[in-house]
Amino acid sequence: MTDETRTQAAAPGPAPADPPPADLERLYYFMLLQRLAEERVVKLYQTGAIVGACFTGWGHEAIAVGSAAALGPDDVAATLHRDLGARLVLGMPLGYYFANFLGRSGSPSRGREGNLHIGGLGPRILLHTDFIGGNVPIAAGAALGFTVRREPRVALANFGEGTLATGEFHEAANLAAVLRLPLVLVCWNNQFALSTPIAREVLGPLDTRMAGYGMPACSVDGNDVLAVYRAAREAVDRARGGGGPSFVECRTMRVRGHSEADDASYVPRPMIEEGRRRDPVERFARHLLETGAAAAGRLEELRAHAAAEVDAAQAWAEATPPPDPAELEQGVYCEVTPWPS
Amino acid sequence: MAVLTYIEAIADGLREAMRADASVILFGEDVGAYGGAFKLSKGFLEEFGPSRVIDTPISEAAIVGAAVGAALVGLRPVVEMQFADFISNAFTQMVNVAATSSYRAGGCVPMVVRAPCGAGTHGGPFHSQSIEGYFFHTPGLKIVMPSTPADAKRLMLGAIADPNPVLFLEHKALYRSQRGPVEDGLAVEPLGRAAVRRPGRDLTILTYGMMAHRSLEAAERAAAEGVEVEVIDLRTLLPLDLDAIAESVARTSRVLIVHEDRLRGGVGAEIAAHLGEHLFTSLDAPISRIGAPDTPVPYAPPLETAYLPSVDRIFEAITRLARW
Numbered sequence: 115m116t117d118e119t120r121t122q123a124a125a126p127g128p129a130p131a132d133p134p135p136a137d138l139e140r141l142y143y144f145m146l147l148q149r150l151a152e153e154r155v156v157k158l159y160q161t162g163a164i165v166g167a168c169f170t171g172w173g174h175e176a177i178a179v180g181s182a183a184a185l186g187p188d189d190v191a192a193t194l195h196r197d198l199g200a201r202l203v204l205g206m207p208l209g210y211y212f213a214n215f216l217g218r219s220g221s222p223s224r225g226r227e228g229n230l231h232i233g234g235l236g237p238r239i240l241l242h243t244d245f246i247g248g249n250v251p252i253a254a255g256a257a258l259g260f261t262v263r264r265e266p267r268v269a270l271a272n273f274g275e276g277t278l279a280t281g282e283f284h285e286a287a288n289l290a291a292v293l294r295l296p297l298v299l300v301c302w303n304n305q306f307a308l309s310t311p312i313a314r315e316v317l318g319p320l321d322t323r324m325a326g327y328g329m330p331a332c333s334v335d336g337n338d339v340l341a342v343y344r345a346a347r348e349a350v351d352r353a354r355g356g357g358g359p360s361f362v363e364c365r366t367m368r369v370r371g372h373s374e375a376d377d378a379s380y381v382p383r384p385m386i387e388e389g390r391r392r393d394p395v396e397r398f399a400r401h402l403l404e405t406g407a408a409a410a411g412r413l414e415e416l417r418a419h420a421a422a423e424v425d426a427a428q429a430w431a432e433a434t435p436p437p438d439p440a441e442l443e444q445g446v447y448c449e450v451t452p453w454p455s
Numbered sequence: 456m457a458v459l460t461y462i463e464a465i466a467d468g469l470r471e472a473m474r475a476d477a478s479v480i481l482f483g484e485d486v487g488a489y490g491g492a493f494k495l496s497k498g499f500l501e502e503f504g505p506s507r508v509i510d511t512p513i514s515e516a517a518i519v520g521a522a523v524g525a526a527l528v529g530l531r532p533v534v535e536m537q538f539a540d541f542i543s544n545a546f547t548q549m550v551n552v553a554a555t556s557s558y559r560a561g562g563c564v565p566m567v568v569r570a571p572c573g574a575g576t577h578g579g580p581f582h583s584q585s586i587e588g589y590f591f592h593t594p595g596l597k598i599v600m601p602s603t604p605a606d607a608k609r610l611m612l613g614a615i616a617d618p619n620p621v622l623f624l625e626h627k628a629l630y631r632s633q634r635g636p637v638e639d640g641l642a643v644e645p646l647g648r649a650a651v652r653r654p655g656r657d658l659t660i661l662t663y664g665m666m667a668h669r670s671l672e673a674a675e676r677a678a679a680e681g682v683e684v685e686v687i688d689l690r691t692l693l694p695l696d697l698d699a700i701a702e703s704v705a706r707t708s709r710v711l712i713v714h715e716d717r718l719r720g721g722v723g724a725e726i727a728a729h730l731g732e733h734l735f736t737s738l739d740a741p742i743s744r745i746g747a748p749d750t751p752v753p754y755a756p757p758l759e760t761a762y763l764p765s766v767d768r769i770f771e772a773i774t775r776l777a778r779w
Contacts, residue, residue, distance in 0.1 A: 190528065222560040231559070240527050241561025243552050251517040251548065255524020255532075262480055262506050262530060269524070282547070285517035292512060446594045448563035450645065453616035454476040 130347035132340055133183065138407050139416065141183055141339055145175035145395050147420045148199035151208060154424050155215055159374050164215050166228035168374040171196030173337070174302055176394035177364040178272075179203055180342030181300045184350050185238075185270060192240045192253035194272035194302065195230050204238040208423060212431035220434030224441065240269075246307075247280030249273065250299070254286045257295035257353075268353045270298040270346070275363075276307030278316045278323075287359070291327045296353035298346060299329075299361045302336065304368035309380045324361040336364030337394040340401075367392070459637045462630035464604035465569075466495050468611030469533060471641055473503055476531065479615060482509035483518055483535030483569075492537045493571060493630060515544035522566040523553050523620075531565045531615055539572035539624065540584045553620035554595030563618040567611075572600075573665055573715060574747075574763055575628035579754035585664075585716035585747070587692055590622055591725070597646050598693040600624040602667035604635040606690060609644030616643050626665045633668075649696035651703070655685035658709040658776055661700060661726060663689040666713045666764060673769035682777045692722050700726065701734060708739040709776045713769055718746035740779035743772050 133141065152170040159168035171178055171194075178199030182191060191200060198211060213220035214232050223232055231242045240256060243249040253271035260267040277283045278301070290297040301320060305312050316323070324331035330352065334341040342364050349360035367389030371378040378386065402408040408416075459467060472479045481496060481503075487510040490497030500508045511518050515536060522532040536542045542549065549568070556564045574583040590596050597619050601607040607625070614621040652667060653674055662670045667688045674684035685703050689695065704710050710730060712723035723744045730742055745764045753759055 192524070224560065227559050237528075240524065241552070241556050241559065245547050245551055248520065248547055248552055251520020252524035252527070252552070254517065255521030255526075256528045257524070258482075258509070258521050259525040259528040259530045262525070264506075282516050282520065285512070285514035286520065288512055289514055289517045289521065293509070445560070446558050447597075448557045448565075448618040450617055453643070454641075 130344050130351060133343060135407055137183070138402060139412070141179050141343070142398055142402060142408070142413070143416050143420060144179045144199050144202050145339065145398060146417060147202055147208065147423060148175045148178060149395050150420050150424045151198060151211060151427070154428060155212070156374055158215065165217065168215070169195050169229055169372070170370060170374070171198055173369040173389055173393065174304060174366050175199050176339035176342050176398065177300065177302050177336045177366060180339040181270060181272070181346040181362070181364070184343050184346035185268065186350070186354070188265070189268040189270065189350070190238050190240055190256050192249035192256070192269065192271040193230075193242050194249070194274065195244065196302070197272045198230055200272060201230075201232075201239055205236060206232070206239060208427035209430040212428045213434055216431055217436060218431050218434045219437045220431050225437030247273070247277045247282035250277065250283050250286035251289070254290045254295055254297055257290065257297040257359075258293065260296055261293070266354050268296045268298060268350050270300060270350070272300050272302060274307060275301055275303040275305070275312050275320060276310065276315045277301070278320060287327050287329065287361075290359040291329050294356070294358035297359040298349040298353055299359060300346060301361065301363045302366060303363055304366045305385065306368050306372070306381060308372040308376070320363045321361065329359055329361055331361035331363070333363040333365060336366035337392045337397060339394060339398050456636050456638055458634060459604050460631050461601070461604045461607050461633040462493060462495055462625075464607040464637045465611050465625060467637060468608035469496070470499070470502070472612055472615045473499070473507065475641055478529060479531045479533060480507045480509065480525070481533050481535070482511050482521070484511055484513055484537045486510060486535050491535060493627070496535075515541050516548055519545035519548040519568060520552065522568070523548060523556070523564055526564045526566045527562050533567040533569060533615065536568060536570045538578070538582045539570035539586045540581050542568065542570055542586055546589070549590065549596065549620070549622070550593050554593045557595060557619065564620050565618045567614045567621045567623050569623045569625060571625045571627045573626040573628055574752045574759055575665065577754060577756065577759060578627070578752070580751040583752035583759075585714070587622075587624060588716050588721045591693055591722050595619070596693060597621045597691065598624065599646060599691050600626070600664045601690060602626070602629065602664055602688050604633055604637050606644065606650070608637050609642050610646070610690060612641060613644040613646050617646050621646070624664065628665050646691045647694050647696055648691065649699040650688045650690055651685065652688045653684065653686040655683035655707065657683045657707060658685065658711060658773060659703040659707045660684055660686045660711045660713055660769075661689060662686065662713040663692065664715055666715050669764065669766045670713050670769055672766045673773055676766070676770050677773045677777070680774070682773060684773055695726065697729065700730070704730060704734050705737045708737055709779065710738070710742050711769070711772050711776055712742070712744045713764060714746050715763060716746055717749055718744055719749055721746060740776050743776055745769060745772055
């Protein structure tokens, strides 16, 4: 189902295999869970229940889930505001997603942040940074930390194609390259940075420009979860093996507006229609059926299970109270504890 | 107890921390083999090895961002801005990322950003600035500026011990001009406490950094004329030790704020506003401030000397306030 995969300057090695069959269902489940949860959040936004902006990763589920699934159990990720599926793979309870959007105290941010801007989610999800490019140095720093401690761990950064225009991306990619850090850069190329098409953000193929950093890079169909998984897994294995950072471009299409307040009228309709035809969730369902990896009945079971999880997560979030204004000034600083411990 | 220069004392604190805790690492531009632009980390690479003393490219945003990432996975990074002025390149990581992490439940970010700052060394507009004002407005950061070798070591250790992002300002003109006794071992000064450098009953000077020394000199001159000035070295600018400030001001009833940074929107402006709101009835004279003019920092000695608050200016202000 991969329509094209290109690899630049990658160190030769055995190609990573697809995940085992049991994991295929898991990948599908998380993709579906992201889709159903986002459908629900869009509805909540349309009814006015969400006071802030509303962003989704609609159509990008294969990238979110496929890349995160390629990480090992102790690896970490720096997040993007569209990567709900990645966070679910890495252990974030879905209830936090609804609580954060709804501004409820059930989210770790306790109403201090909205959207998918939830940070500090245990050891695997690094703090969220909402500045484009800002999370790449942070992922590089986590990778640096692993190198200092000689821990065989990897850091992954999710970011969009517009990030390649930022200084922080350049600084972090260059830093990671010269220090040979165990970093995987996952670029979600969804063609538009708000209204700006990629041709006005960066020129030329994204993967080949990484040669300038001395960094292996590849470009895959970002609507094909197995292609994303294989490319990310190869990059993760290379990083863990001491081969330094890699860049994985995942080509996709933003099929909705930048946010739900944006009608994307500046996007040529055929691009959106083509993107919808290549819907990653439906494509993977077909793949599972065609290869016999899962029966139609099983997919229905998974859908029912995911729908129930969305209902339960929303109910849980709505049952947590709004934040107490008395907490407004709390938590600006972490409390001093004895050092060295 | 050893007698060290200010720069040696900072290095001593950093070295002790790195010996005591393997999670303390140092990285930045030229900090390794070269030993830092001011040679503060000379010998560190040899003692701690290249995995803990790391030379980076010229990438201030990535340096501070990487410190955040390393801190989030359990290290206590100390990073060097080669000159404090360069930190403007890392403003997002300082202000929007590191400073907000705790509040957003992103996790604690125990990191120290060392920044050699200040004028008096003929560095011109790009190598002489006082930068505290830019960051003083930012909740979630702590800002430290020692004035003595003893404090330089104790506060370096206090900054490393603190679980929050700390901007550690080192005045370049004090690096080798200040020498004094420094405690051995892990002498940790918790952040947030001012120090009385000179007790006095007639007037309080609130100051920090290089201006602590000029204030003391002016205070000695005033003492010869019978005016006893209390000089308080703030040491930590964020958070301010408002209790120590209030205790002294309530006793002396006259306040002079002296800092090298520009006056407008600065640390002194905030202190003055606080005193006006909370200690108005204790005051017998208008709150006075001395600081730099609203210009970039000039290069040529006649201009740079005129830019910096002088002992004469401080002495004149003391005299004026004491007669009020």
